Amino acid sequence: MTLAGLSLAYLRDRALNTALNVLLLTLGVATMVILVLFSAQLGQRFQRDAEGIDLVVGAKGSPLQLILSSIYQVDAPVGNIPLETVRTLRADPTVGQVIPLALGDSFRGYRIVGTEPAYIAHYGGELAAGRGWSRPFEAVIGAEVARRTGAEVGQKFIGSHGLAGGEGGHEHAETPFTVVGVLAPTGTVADRLILTSVESVWDVHGIDHDQHEDEHGHEAEPAHPHEAAHGPRAGALNASTAQGHAEPEVTALLIKYRSPLAAVRLPSFINKQTSLQAAAPAVEITRLLSLVGVGLDAVRGFAVLLILTSGLSIFVGLYTALRHREGDLAMLRVMGASPAAIFGQILLEGVLLAAAGAILGLLVGHGVVAVAGSSFAQLRDMGLSAMRFEPAEALIVLAALAMGGLAALIPAARVFGVDIADTLAHAR
Structure with missing residues (x-):
């Protein structure tokens, strides 16, 4: 029997x-793996989706909620803002780009967003099939929407009132959408959105946008009048309609600066307005990650404690087992095994234990992430995937193996102090 086979035999002998x-x-490795996957993918998604967006303008409320609902599409909008805000900011010479968003409805849990083609271009979106929208009630769907719903070019669908899940809300059966294009995967929030013109959002909610355009003139309209992104959040729109003044509104504006001067003057200018607020994605996400980081550090500390406890348990188990098998070790010496070979065999036991725990920890960690991603829409929307492997996972495995070797080091070193004759004499 080889030394590796002997190590496995000893481990089986102490099965419990x-x-x-x-x-x-x-448990320790799985916890560390879950934390690595969660923090790494969350941070990467936050950075990727917010890249190139300097400021978000929306209704008064929580700045973090505004960022989460407008950029990451994982929270309810804080409200609506006047359509005139779009024209005002586009006329500002320090503003390079304004991309309005209109939220309110969804289809099978995927948000229907009224916006401009510039939104797709911002995320580097390219059509994998079909074309862009050119008329009301035409939509372009993201790659994940197409994959999960099975929707294809030419298929019609009906949006539902609300953003939470798309089930149980009022369906706008009288205004079905037609899929005219499917985006290639971008790895961004655009993959899980249904994009259309805001005229469509207005028409779904009964907004007379033609009359509004006549009242305000056409000179300040954007270059794509049929794709200008204005639109209310569904709940706020219904309230406005009930009061008899359903005006076209926007949910939020994504701003890109043209001049560094905008970063100095624009946020304070907007926040002074009674109905508006400006939120910087970089600031709010840093604040969110710092809050989340406190909890992650506590869980990470618990995981390290589990791993260290496991190492101590391996040490105690091997040390105790070695005292009971001193006769076996002496016989191995008599049969020609060198002290170094026996030392390596005991060390191998610790490494094999650590390897088994590390491999199972990886599998359990990725399995938990897979279950969480499929069970919680928020995690799925943030792009949490169990199929990705982070470089830090290799470090966790190496650390676990090193700990197994260290735990076995002292018991293995006792081999060099065994007196063969005395051990065999006592064994009789």
Whole structure:
């Protein structure tokens, strides 16, 4: 029998102790893997989706909620802002680009967003099939929407009132949409959105935008009048309609600066308005990650404690087992095994335990992430994927193996102090 086979035989002989050691290490490694996947993918998604957006303008309320609802599409909008805000900001010489968004409805949990073609261009979107919208009630769907719903070019669908899940809300059966294009995967929030013109959003909610355009003139309209992104959040729109003054509104504006001067004067100018607020994505996301980081650090500390406890358990188990098998070790010496070979065999036991725990920990960690991503829409919307492997996971595995080797080091070193004759004499 080889030394590796002997190590496996000894581990099987202590099956309960082996299982407990592996379980402890599995839980510790799995927890660390979950934290790595969650923090790395969340941070990457936050950075990727907010890249190139300097400011978000919306209704008064929570700045973080404004960022989450407008950029990441994972929260309810804070309200609506006047359509005149679009024209005012586009006329500002320090503003390079204004992309309005209109939210309110969804289809099978995927948001229908009224916007401009510039929104697709911002995220580097390219059509994998079909074309862009050119008339009301035409829509371009993201790659994930197409994959999960099975929607194809030419298919019609009916939007539902609300953003939470698209189930149970009032369906706008009288205004169906037609899919005219499917985007290629971008790895951004655009993958899970249904994009259309804001005229469509207005028409779905009964907004007379033609009359509004006549009242305000055409000289200040954007270059794409049929795709100008104005639109109310569904709940606020209904309230406005009930009061008899359903005016075209926007949910939020994504701003890109043309001049550094805009960063100095624009946020304060907007925040002084009674109905508007400006939120910087970089500031709000840094604040969010710092708050989340406190909880992650606590869980990470618990995971490290589990791993260290597992290492201590491996040490105690091997040390105790070695005292009971001193006769076996002496016989191996008599049969010609060198002290170094026996030392390596005991060390291998610790490494094998650590390897089993590390591999199971990886599998359990990715499995938990897969279940969480499929069970919670918010995590799925943030792009949490169990199929991605982070470089830090390799470090976790190496650390677990090193800990297994260190835990076995002291018990293995006792081999060099064993007196063969005395051990065999006592064994009789």
